[in-house]
Amino acid sequence: MSIILDKDSKILVQGFTGSQGTFHAKQCIEYGTQIVAGVTPGRGGQTHLDRPVFNTVHDAVRNTGAFVSMILVPAPFAADAIMEAVDGGCSTVICITEGIPIMDMAKVKRYIQQVERSGREITLIGPNCPGVITPGQCKVGIMPGFIHKAGSIGVVSRSGTLTYEAVDQLTKRGFGQSTVVGIGGDPINGSSFSDILAKFEEDDATDAVVMIGEIGGSAEEDAARFFKDKMTKPVFGFIAGKAAPEGRRMGHAGAIVEGGAGTHASKIKAMREAGITVVENLSGIGEAVAKSRKPLAA
């Protein structure tokens, strides 16, 4: 097994016919992902990349049975797209778009909470993330597929290229990945580290987890608490941003130390005290995993 995505997952793409949507959907299809539909308002009935295009998510879900949406629409329309995906019946929404106003995400969160109170379970990944990949089975996102390898290490991260760096180190040392999840760099996002750790803990295919955090907020501290209380599988943690000055936003809207909260030191301390193996050198992630585990036969 794996988490969030597997070989049977059927995907629809919102923003399918745009340049970003076209480029990345094509890459996903080449990887073997079952992209079964696209949504672009006003282009319903057309065919794009040999897939049917629908006007609404509602139509796409009913006609194709896709329950996972990948969102690649521009930031001003992305919050609306997430809500449309949920309203249309998708249970998993993976939003790649970066630069969504934070207030929009606050509204999206409340909308999803409301829907969940009616009994549905929604998994939102992102926004501002590379997506999710279950190597060898399904890639929904913008990550380079070829650096991944199927295996038993779960990876969860707030950053895109930093994740590629970690995955590359794992693959080169013979450690494949069960699923790699980018939860995104925004201050308000869908799934938290704890949400994903919980899924990895339940997943038979995952033996250990690499968690890549960064400065700002308290998601890593919360994850450390979750690890201590609920997890049996080992977790290796790295936090980016030790050299970043306080009060300045480091690219990601969420990567900012404010009023002394969300510092590198506080996250490292929380993780260490909880029993997470802390990796200080970014280049040493693969090595840290290798030290404590035997690689699978390559």
Add this chain to the structure above:
Amino acid sequence: MKLLEHEGKEILKARGVPVPPFGGLIKTTAQVQAALKRAGKAPWVVKAQVLAGGRGKAGGIKLAKTPKEAKDLSKAMIGMNLITHQTHGQAIKVKELLIEGGVKIERELYFSVVMDRKNAGPTIITSAQGGMEIETLAEEHPEAIIRMPVDPNVGLRDFMARRLAFQLDIPATHTAAFVRVTKILVKAFIDLDCSMLEINPLILTPKDVMALDCKMSTDDNASYRQPELAKLKDHEASALEIEAKAADISYVGLDGTIGCMVNGAGLAMGTMDTIALAGGSPANFLDVGGGANEERVSKALNLILKDKKVKAILINIFGGIVKCDMIAAGVVSALKKIKLKVPLVVRLQGTNVDAGKEILKKSGLSIIAADDLWDAAQKAVAAAKTEAK
């Protein structure tokens, strides 16, 4: 983006929040007289317009009882270097002063709205203990802090504002004004896509509720829909940062000597950390972006070189969507136009890495190649140290 006190107050005033009588924004002592006249009768308050909090204790806010006193204070304050507990030991030069008429204060409250990650939305933080820094208050009197999450779809309703008024022990004479003003503040926070709006203190005057100070910061992601804010200058960004932003490059200047160019914000931070771990210091944070092309690479390289502190450059690219050969071509074409005087270390990995390495090798340029990030950081640190000698 962070707004100065007078900018925030002007926005709030237009929305109906009472603020002290405005005298003027002055840059020279010659402007004091007219400002005092506009502000009304004595006393007056002279306030340094800088972004950092904690100005009062640091001498950035003074009360003047006579015009002469106001002039003397202004003279001393214009050009002064202000160090507050929020400037991290660095001095900020005061360029502008705000002159306001003094107001009668019956009580001081603390009131702020923040975008709270935990509640995933706006949250009001308020306390009857006004005037104190919230950090100090949180440490010394955590029980005196009231927090109330606000649904951005609903805003602050009358009953919620009334509940706060009762909790803060606002006298019945001022309840209506408190409800009116706090509702405007929360609405402004939501409408303007703020990430923080702090009024410290929010005061009770004999008849009304008034914002004596204003600290506002807004979400850059939402600037496309905020014409009111688009007119304002970004006071925090340096000239280089503004230039970078125009080129769609995320750049933050730092104090070190190793200039970095990286794709992706997380990896850019990770690269800075690795440089520090290898014994060096990064000169900047620079994310060249996911859609980097030759032109942007060349622009980024130019930006880095404009920083005179830079003694070595480290380019760290993990090719995903961005292809290593394209980056390499960008570097080579940029270096044909710029004469590079400092050593350049390049680490390429990911999509089309071999083709990228080949381009660099064939260019004949003196580029130090590195295999992994740790190797690259060590080489850059060593190069910067040699260069500094």
